[in-house]
Amino acid sequence: MTEIHPTAIVEDGAVIGEGVRIGPYSTVGPNVKLAVGVTLESHVVVTGHTSVGPNSHIFPFASIGHKPQDLKFSGEVTYLEIGANNQIREHATMSPGTEGGGGVTRVGNNCLFMMGTHVGHDCLVGDYAILANNATLAGHVELADHVILGGLSAIRQWSRIGTGAIVGGMTGVEFDVIPFGSVIGDRARLAGLNLIGLKRKGFPREQIHALRAAYRELFESDEGTLRSRAEALAAGQPDQPLVKVVTDFILEKEDRRFCTPRSDD
Incomplete structure (x- = not known):
């Protein structure tokens, strides 16, 4: 009643x-x-x-x-x-x-x-x-779905946080965060992938390994722009579902800025 x-x-x-x-x-x-x-x-x-x-x-x-x-x-x-x-x-x-x-x-x-x-x-x-x-x-x-925001974190207007991403406590996010990304810092920097979250969701090991390799190609390479690297990955690994989620997110909109690793990380 x-x-x-x-x-x-x-x-x-x-x-x-x-x-x-x-x-x-x-x-x-x-x-x-x-x-x-x-x-x-x-x-x-x-x-x-x-x-x-x-x-x-x-x-x-x-x-x-x-x-x-x-x-x-x-x-x-x-x-x-x-x-x-x-x-x-x-x-x-x-x-x-x-x-x-x-x-x-x-x-x-x-x-x-x-x-x-x-x-x-x-x-x-x-x-x-x-x-x-x-x-x-x-x-x-x-x-997006399955996002975790830590305590006292703040997300700036118009930002996008991709599925499965995690934002650390007291982190200020100014730019988009890739799916499954992990960001920390007073101004957010990409600190890697949310591997714990991926494992908890039961994603197969081979998909996680492919995503880790894609992460290195996206953020540890000096060749081209982030967008061009995402385009190459999308063309080269069309059958990797986690990689596709990330590349689709990066390529979905033009003229977006993304949280990236700090140069001294």
């Missing part, structure tokens, strides 16, 4: 699914949709044109769906779409999109947003992402 605490405020127009639990002093705005099994603990605010997917769990003092932190925003209708089975912990904040960024912020399924994390306007977050305490995404960031 749906449970709404007497001190909670659910405004007319809100759509509340079966089995939703809304705790003390929480507020739900008139354009909010809470799917089946959503739980809001005490003192949660969900507002704006926000939808929360089935069985997601939002903890005290989270602020979800308030207008974006963008001075160009002038009150237009934009959206925040949160998927299923997410855990959004204390003091986390998520913003809807802006007209200039496509109008929607999307969060996938099965993610964990720890205390004090922030998802800025127009971000696209994939499935199984983990943001440790106080990790922050500026506007227009793209986070």
